[in-house]
Each structure stands twice: as structure tokens, then as C-alpha cells.
Amino acid sequence: MNMEIERKFLVTSEDYKKESYKSERITQAYLNSHPERTVRVRTKGENAYLTIKGKSSESGLSRFEWEKEISIDDARELMKLAEPDVIDKTRYLIKQGTHIFEVDHFHGRNEGLIIAEVELNSEEEKFEKPAWLGKEVTRDKRYYNSLLSKKAYKTW
Template sequence: MIEIERKFLVNSDAFKTEAYTSYTIKQGFLNSNKARTVRVRLKDDKGYLTVKGKSTANGLSRFEWEKEISQSDVEALLPLCEPGIIDKTRYEVKSKDHIFEVDEFYGDNEGLVIAEVELRSESENFEKPNWLGKEVTGDIKYYNSQLSKKPYKKW
């Protein structure tokens, strides 16, 4: 249950024509402590409860546990979340052996587009699509839990 991922800014909308699927996400944080975050997420009409541990020093790895819950459970828990609900569309783009998840944010984070790729090891190589920009792995201001507190529009 260790998640290994790298995170990048996106420098164009070209990923949208390469996406094989997309869906809306609404999520809130019940706890956004640096040592652990607990979030509830509605992904279209499916609900999830996720617990993430503290990231390693390089920001590449951290514990992640996720459980599917009902849409009504998410709707009941969202009002209990810390201020700053995240709204975004996620696009999934296949690039060789990897899938990039590209998040286009709305509301107070509008204008921010971030791509993540999950890896099997911290040293795994992958091909970077031409729309991939600056790497921001380990920069906590790009974590959704931080974007809910200090949105992109307020930077």
C-alpha cells in the first residue's frame, strides 16, 4: 500500500486529445495533518475514503489506503470536512507503459493543471509526454490537502 508517484505541472491542453477517459472529482479533507491526511472523494457517482501517510523526504513515496464507500456517505461527510473543497476534472492519458492522471482544477484553484504518474519503484524510468512541464514532486503546496487551505488563486 505504498504509493510511488511523480507530479508535474502541465504546459498545454494537448493532453485532452490524448485522454481515453475523464471524470469529475469533488473531495474534502477530514484531516490534513502533515503526518496523515484523511479525505473523502466523490468520483462521478462513486465514493471513496482515503488515508495517506507522510511523504518520504524526496516526496516520491507514502502510505495510501483507500476504501470505496457510498455516494450518500461522501455527501454526509463532506460538510464535516475542513474548509476548502476541491473540484476538478481528471483525465487519464496512456503514455507507453504508464498512465498519467491529469487534474484540471476549478474554483479557487482554477488555472492549475497537474499531472501525476504512479511508478513501481522510485527509480523507474518513463517517457514524458510533450505537454508535461516542470516537476513539482515533493512540493507540498501542490498537494490537494494544501490546495484546499491555500488555493492557487491566492499564491
Template structure:
């Protein structure tokens, strides 16, 4: 139940040609305090509730619990979420033995494209595709819960 993840900015749209899957995602937060986030997400024809704990010092690891819920319940819960529902398309790209999840954001986060990779342990080696840019793993501004409160288009 520990999520180990690294985040990177994306420098080109080459990932789109390499992707094997894409889904529109809408997600909101019932709680976005730093000690815990409670997220509601619809992804295609499925929906989930997710609880995440605080990140460790590196920003790579944190507790995560997720459960699938009925889509109609998720849509009702999204109405209760804090202002700033995230709207994005997620592209999945297999590079080596890992899958990158590349999120292209819309609305107030338009222009932001972030790639995430989940690892088995923090120092696990992985291949970096040529469209992968600066690492932003430890930059809290790129957490979706923070993007819902302080959108990318509001940054200086």
C-alpha cells in the same frame, strides 16, 4: 500500500485529445495534518475514503489506504470536511506503459493543471509527453490537501 507518485505541471491542453477517460472529482479533507490526511472523494458515480501518511524525503513515496464507500455517505462526510473542498476534472492519458492522471482545477484553484504518474519504484523509467512541464513532486504546495487550505489563486 505504498504510493509512489511524481507530479508535474502541464504546459498545454494537448492531454485532452489524448485522454481515454475523464471524471469530475470533488474531494475534501477530514484531516490534513502533515502526519496523515483523511480524504473523502466522489468521482463520477463512486466514492472513496483515503488515508495517506507522511511522504518520504524525496516526496515520491508514502503510505496510502483507500476504501470505496457509498456515494450518499461520502456526500454527508463532505459536509464535515475542512473548508476548501477541491473541485476538478481528472483526465486519464496512457503514455507508454503508464497512465498519467491530469487534474484540471476549478474554483479557487482555477488555472492550475497538474499531472501525476504512479510508479512501481522511485527510479522506474517513464515516457514524458510533450505537454509535461516542471516537476513539482517535492513541492508540498501542490498536494491537494494543501490546495484546499492555500488555493492556487492566493499564491504570489
């Protein structure tokens, strides 16, 4: 169990792809997408995970997170129980200073949306911003994956 502290930003260009040292396709579905708690099942390459996240803090920067690795077969079975609309995205990892940015390039109903996230050790922690980092959307709930699965970016 741990507290997740992260900030989210829109991405202004695809220059991040040139800086990426790794990318992988991710699919995820929600067993529960209630704002108080989300339960998601995710496949990432040949690995799969079950994750529970709590409600965001008042600042919107942190929340409780619990995650366990599960088998791919279990993940596929759990996805059959999930709420409609699976999230499909390619995640790119970019090292910037002492931090790793995760840039999610969405596909399907969320095509056109590119979000960068950086995990921090505290809400006040400073970090180096890459040139392609745009407007911060940390507090904008529309950009939560659990809500993108219900109200796709293409429908905004």
C-alpha cells in the same frame, strides 16, 4: 494497504485533452489535512472513497495509502464534517508508453492549475514523458491537494 509512489508535474498545454481516453469530475474534501496523515473523502462520478495517506518519504516520492469505496450518501454526510474548501477538478487519463498519466484540471479557487501525476512501481522507475509535461513539482508541498484546499492556487 500499499505504498503510493508518484511524481507530479505542471502541464504546459491542453494537448493532453486530445490524448485522453477518459475524463471525470472529482470533488474531494479533507477530514484531516495534517502533514503526518491526511484523511479525505472523494466523489468520482457515481463512486465515492475514503482515503488515508501517511507522511511522504524523505524523497517526497512515496507514502502510505489506504483507500476504501464507500456509498455516495456516506461521502456526502462525511463532507459535512470536512475542513473548509472542497477541491473540484476534472481528471483526464492518458496512456503514455506503459504508464497512465492522471491530469487534473482544477476549477473554482484553483482554476488555472493543471497537474499531471504518474504512479510508479519504484522511485527509480523510468517512464516516457509526454510533450505537454512541464516542470516537476513532486517535492513542492504547495501542490498537494490537501494544501490547495487551504491555500488556493489563485491566492499565490
